[in-house]
Amino acid sequence: MKRNKFLSSFLDLAETLIISFFVVTLIFTYIFNSVTINGESMRNTLSPDDRVIVSLFSKVDNGDIVIINAQQAYLLDDENKLTENSGLYKNIVKRIIAHGGQTVDIDFIRGTVKIDGEILDENYLTLGLTHNDGGAFTGKYPVTVPEGYYFVMGDNRSVSRDSRFSDVGFVPQESIRGKVIMRFYPFENFGFFTAQ
Template identity: 35%
Template sequence: MGEKEFEKPTLEQLKKELKRENNKKEYRRVLRNTLIVVVVVAAFAVLVSSFFITVLKVTGDSMTPTLETGQIVIAQNSSSFEPGELIAFYYNNKVLVKRVLGSPGDKINIDSDGNVTVNGIALDEPYASEKSLEPTDISFPYQVPENRYFVLGDHRSASIDSRSSVVGCVTKEQLIGKVIFRVFPFDSFGTIK
């Protein structure tokens, strides 16, 4: 019986094998670092969205012409709001976007033509379309309760908002934040005024 003779690898074969092993190590290192970066970025995104901003997709036409269906906006988490600002809030497992017109204690009046006064001062509302008193089932003048905000949609005839007891005034517990930025579609990218 003859013994099999093993060929000794050439220097060139050893170099190729060493290069292949080094490439495997480099691939593993790059893969590991990429996974670490992806996990850190994902964790950061979740943290930011939980504590600072919320991304929302607009549905419905209660805020036209300011916001259109399909637009994507960013709401900055906040607990205080000024009249005229857009806010997002939870209502029956949905997120609604409306405009703040009255803060706690303010007296709101809406005449039969849909013109709004707050504490006796008529509001200039260039953003409002189709002003309307309806739909309403509350009596005006109306005083905004403590820790609540009176909100209206910009497309008044199509908006269910604080004029109706169905939605009513928004409580602080319902609030998500100020709608401050539009990110999609790109032709309308920018801050929301």
């Protein structure tokens, strides 16, 4: 009798563990992803080897940090028509600066970004805004973001390849894999992210 009770308890535990494993697997496959940060482009907000949770279904807006599938880049040609260019062929992490219909103006001398004529309050920047060489839109500001696209920048502007460059350009909605909602490693930097 004790053996049957033990076996029954063991089977109940095994069933619970198996179901839990499948539920967690489904959640982290279809709702959330864990991503390890590579590169310096979001420093000091995110550092290399930070581990974050990305929500695959959250609505994104200006100020949100997002993971982008940068396979293609979309640029405006001389006639202000959207054209496709080769991308970085990898996933990147950036901050949304502007969305479709908004006008972005960058003052590379003062290091400021304006959205629809208003200077963007970027209290998350600690390293300043530089890097005007080689950008896709350098010298073509202000620029209006096409509908359905985003203008993104890294927080570490001096090393970030972002919407200022021809291999990133405007990011279409469908290229955004998800929104970074939480850093869980390193543990001393655990925290949630909200739009800035």
